[in-house]
Amino acid sequence: MTHPTMRQVAERAGVSTALVSLVMRGEPNVSDHRRARVLQAADELGYRPNVLARNLASHRTRTIGVVLNDLHNPFFAEVVDEIHRAAGAGGYRVLIGNGQHSTAGELEAIETFLQFRVDGLVLVGSVVAAGAMEQAAENTVVVVVGRTTRSAKIDTVNTDDELGARLAVDHLVGLGHERIAHIDGGRGAGAAARRRGYLSAMRDHRLEAAAETVPGDFSEGGGFDAASALLTHNSVPTAIFAANDLSAVGALDAAEDAGLDVPADISIVGYDNTALAEMHHMSLTTVNQPRDDLARLAMELLLQRIDDGRSDSVHHVVAPSLVARSTSARRADNLRRQR
Amino acid sequence: MTHPTMRQVAERAGVSTALVSLVMRGEPNVSDHRRARVLQAADELGYRPNVLARNLASHRTRTIGVVLNDLHNPFFAEVVDEIHRAAGAGGYRVLIGNGQHSTAGELEAIETFLQFRVDGLVLVGSVVAAGAMEQAAENTVVVVVGRTTRSAKIDTVNTDDELGARLAVDHLVGLGHERIAHIDGGRGAGAAARRRGYLSAMRDHRLEAAAETVPGDFSEGGGFDAASALLTHNSVPTAIFAANDLSAVGALDAAEDAGLDVPADISIVGYDNTALAEMHHMSLTTVNQPRDDLARLAMELLLQRIDDGRSDSVHHVVAPSLVARSTSARRADNLRRQR
DNA sequence: TCTTGCGATTAGAGCGCTCTAATACGAAGA
DNA sequence: TCTTCGTATTAGAGCGCTCTAATCGCAAGA
Numbered sequence: 001m002t003h004p005t006m007r008q009v010a011e012r013a014g015v016s017t018a019l020v021s022l023v024m025r026g027e028p029n030v031s032d033h034r035r036a037r038v039l040q041a042a043d044e045l046g047y048r049p050n051v052l053a054r055n056l057a058s059h060r061t062r063t064i065g066v067v068l069n070d071l072h073n074p075f076f077a078e079v080v081d082e083i084h085r086a087a088g089a090g091g092y093r094v095l096i097g098n099g100q101h102s103t104a105g106e107l108e109a110i111e112t113f114l115q116f117r118v119d120g121l122v123l124v125g126s127v128v129a130a131g132a133m134e135q136a137a138e139n140t141v142v143v144v145v146g147r148t149t150r151s152a153k154i155d156t157v158n159t160d161d162e163l164g165a166r167l168a169v170d171h172l173v174g175l176g177h178e179r180i181a182h183i184d185g186g187r188g189a190g191a192a193a194r195r196r197g198y199l200s201a202m203r204d205h206r207l208e209a210a211a212e213t214v215p216g217d218f219s220e221g222g223g224f225d226a227a228s229a230l231l232t233h234n235s236v237p238t239a240i241f242a243a244n245d246l247s248a249v250g251a252l253d254a255a256e257d258a259g260l261d262v263p264a265d266i267s268i269v270g271y272d273n274t275a276l277a278e279m280h281h282m283s284l285t286t287v288n289q290p291r292d293d294l295a296r297l298a299m300e301l302l303l304q305r306i307d308d309g310r311s312d313s314v315h316h317v318v319a320p321s322l323v324a325r326s327t328s329a330r331r332a333d334n335l336r337r338q339r
Numbered sequence: 340m341t342h343p344t345m346r347q348v349a350e351r352a353g354v355s356t357a358l359v360s361l362v363m364r365g366e367p368n369v370s371d372h373r374r375a376r377v378l379q380a381a382d383e384l385g386y387r388p389n390v391l392a393r394n395l396a397s398h399r400t401r402t403i404g405v406v407l408n409d410l411h412n413p414f415f416a417e418v419v420d421e422i423h424r425a426a427g428a429g430g431y432r433v434l435i436g437n438g439q440h441s442t443a444g445e446l447e448a449i450e451t452f453l454q455f456r457v458d459g460l461v462l463v464g465s466v467v468a469a470g471a472m473e474q475a476a477e478n479t480v481v482v483v484v485g486r487t488t489r490s491a492k493i494d495t496v497n498t499d500d501e502l503g504a505r506l507a508v509d510h511l512v513g514l515g516h517e518r519i520a521h522i523d524g525g526r527g528a529g530a531a532a533r534r535r536g537y538l539s540a541m542r543d544h545r546l547e548a549a550a551e552t553v554p555g556d557f558s559e560g561g562g563f564d565a566a567s568a569l570l571t572h573n574s575v576p577t578a579i580f581a582a583n584d585l586s587a588v589g590a591l592d593a594a595e596d597a598g599l600d601v602p603a604d605i606s607i608v609g610y611d612n613t614a615l616a617e618m619h620h621m622s623l624t625t626v627n628q629p630r631d632d633l634a635r636l637a638m639e640l641l642l643q644r645i646d647d648g649r650s651d652s653v654h655h656v657v658a659p660s661l662v663a664r665s666t667s668a669r670r671a672d673n674l675r676r677q678r
Numbered sequence: 679t680c681t682t683g684c685g686a687t688t689a690g691a692g693c694g695c696t697c698t699a700a701t702a703c704g705a706a707g708a
Numbered sequence: 709t710c711t712t713c714g715t716a717t718t719a720g721a722g723c724g725c726t727c728t729a730a731t732c733g734c735a736a737g738a
Contacts, residue, residue: 003478005694016718021696029716048478051454052391052400053694056723061391063451071416072614080410084439093451096435100423112402112432115390116455138385139342220618253619275411279559280592281621344724355688360726368685392724395693 004045013041024049055117064092064120064302065113069099069106069127069189073218073246074274075291079124079145082295090303092119103128114139120302123147125189141305143298147189148315155301157294157316161190164287164320165197168241168269171285171322173205176331177239177267180207183216183226183251185243191218194243194271212237216247223250231258231266238266238331245270245277245286252282252327263329273323283326293318343384352380363388394456403431403459403641404452408438408445408466408528412557412585413613414630418463418484421634429642431458442467453478459641462486464528480644482637486528487654494640496633496655500529503626503659504536507580507608510624510661512544515670516578516606519546522555522565522590524582530557533582533610551576555586562589570597570605577605577670584609584616584625591621591666602668612662622665632657 006024010017015034022030023038041047055061064087068076080096087094095118097109106128113121120141123133130149136142137153144156165182172180182198185191195213202211214230216222223242230237231254242248248270252262260266270277270286277284297316304310345363349356354373361369362377380386394400403426407415419435426433434457436448445467452460459480462472469488475481476492483495504521511519521537524530534552541550553568555561562581569576570593581587587609591601599605609616612627636655643649 003694007694017695018697018718018720019716022717025696031716034716046474046477048450048453050395050456050694052394052456053723054696056389056391056395056694056725057696059696059723063455071410071419072413074411077410077416080437081439084437093447094437095451095455096437098419098423098433098435100420108432111387112434114387116402117389117391135385139387220614249618249620256619275559279588280595281588342724346724356725357688357690357727358686361687364726368687370686373686389724392693393726395695395724396726398693398726 003050004047005050006047009038009042009045009047012045013037059117061117061119062092063116063118064094064122065097065109065116065118066094066122066124067097067099067106067109067113067126069125070101070218071098073125073244073272074276075244075272075289076124078274079291079295082292083122083299086296086299090299090307092303099127107132110136119306122298122302127187127189141302143302143305145294145298152313155298155305155314155316157297157301157318159190159289159294159320160317161193161320162197162200164271164289165194165241166201167320167322168271168287169198169201169205171324172239172241172267172269172328173201173207175239175267175328178207178331179210179212179235179237180239180241181212181214181230181237183223183230183240183242183247184213185218185247186215186222188218188243191243198241210237216243216250218244218247220246220250220253223247224254225250227251227254228258231255231260236266239269239328240266241269241271243271245272245274245284248284248286248327249276249282252284262327265332267328267331269328277323277325285325285328286323288321288323290318290320342389343386344389345386348377348381348384348386351384352376398456400456400458401431402455402457403433403461404436404448404455404457405433405461405463406436406438406445406448406452406465408464409440409557410437412464412583412611413615414583414611414628415463417613418630418634421631422461422638425635425638429638429646431642438466446471449475458645461637461641466526466528480641482641482644484633484637491652494637494644494653494655496636496640496657498529498628498633498659499656500532500659501536501539503610503628504533504580505540506659506661507610507626508537508540508544510663511578511580511606511608511667512540512546514578514606514667517546517670518549518551518574518576519578519580520551520553520569520576522562522569522579522581522586523552524557524586525554525561527557527582530582537580549576555582557583557586559585559589559592562586563593564589566590566593567597570594570599575605578608578667579605580608580610582610584611584613584623587623587625587666588615588621591623601666604671606667606670608667616662616664624664624667625662627660627662629657629659 006017006020010020099106123144125146134151142154184195214226216226240251251268255262270284273286273288277286345356345359349359438445462483464485473490481493523534553565555565579590590607594601609623609625612625616623616625
């Protein structure tokens, strides 16, 4: 359990530790036969460089930390996969921290990464206070995905969520719906913009009187509760736009429980276009966030700052698109809804 | 971006670095007024201990690494949540490594954690060679969840997957099914045991002639393909037992596409009892793995080894249970299936 | 008053590595 | 043969912390 050190490798190979260091880092100016001797000695001893000591001396970990808040939301899993890919291509490895749905949890994850001195931090769907992000940015390079911030030291990558919400509303209005309710994402990342987009789109369609927002929390349970409340109203909406796929699925469940047929009786539109929405069995109409672009841009920004030393902040906004599937349809006639 | 060090805190507080170290580690024998002075100085400077240096000196990181292979499978997310909880209670923080569905990816994640000198490693649903796990165990404490191993240095926590598979088969046989097919999990963790359990249960029911295993890979797509193949057979099964929920959902989709009603025409049973299965909209009959127990036991074993120095290996096996929902029903009569 | 003992504090070595500056060694040019 | 120059190698300081052993103060007992 006690690890061999560089010194031992050096002794075995009959060279200095400095030479071993050069070999381990793959530096060019080492003679072939010594390089081979060192590698062999390392192999025989089962030597494994100690990143901690290495970083302590070099101030680099070649590692970036990704902080998530909800491992259950497939959207995040999909973004992480892409980040992984892009980071690997850039010669960085990634470690994931889990916020466990709470601000405190996310702060702890961030703190852990800072203590490990990661070279960069990607906050995905962060819910911590702006000040906390700013403080993190004092200590390492920070890129935020799915949320905006004014800090000059932080880059952001976002989907145009206002537009995304508008696409959803436009789609439903185009199908003849007027009473379109919105289940929001509470204080979650992107929720405010989606709410805003929903409201302004409703307004543009002169439907502000029919607009109604019920609080959700980006979770299935939250969507279920919100939809249940909506469906026991005296005036049940003919369509629901949920702030993400997870809550849309909750709404789907609630509609089913209420004996309503989707989409004959009520249309439901989600947001994210996760694998969940894609399942035939769900076939959820939703708004696509181009997560490969989000992830790629995030890593690009990060590497620019780490490797190229860029210091002015950049904010990318990517365009969402509507994916019409089977949970939205032309508004049911009044007769049918009367019963 | 350059971090304040302990020395600076010490100077500002007018004490030695050793005293600062004591305060930062929360040691008891420090006078209150000095403690307060140090904390204040640290706060003013925005001091944050450097885990790297700390570990270099103390050989501990107070961090455990969890290696996953598939962030998309909700089962893993749920296990990680529990591990997180248990680790936090024990004073450890957790970092997650993602194997990205590949052996190479998992090896890299393990290697990263070893280089970071985590105090312990939990491998969940690992797919690497036994030798690789063994080698990791040479360097840190390793607990494996969802897979067995003979290594004396590694503890394991498993669900009795053979029993789990048997529960599924028993359930279906109890509903009158005979032609029960199995979509397996390929080389995935636990797949072999589930396959074994399925076969031996079929045998016990004298149904070995009706047994049929088609290869899957624990993914939705794999389940879809496997089920599609089954459904175009000349003799279509009346029930499918999938090796996990994800592939069961794929099978559900395939059945739907084939115009079959679930469960009237065909019953489908999954494995894991993930949130996915629980959704009303899915309402998948499945085998529950008690993931809170799995995670709790894993952390318990880990901490015993780390903190108490246990060195003989322990293997826990927990019991699964069947959760009957809406995708399994009494076998359809022949007339109906004839059409 | 002088010990004794204990809690509070500190000096300083060392953890395993990187990196700068210095040195060793040849080969090539004068 | 003596420089010169470029490549290969090394000594050693230092990264920021922990931890042992030593020291300091002070109250209590002799």
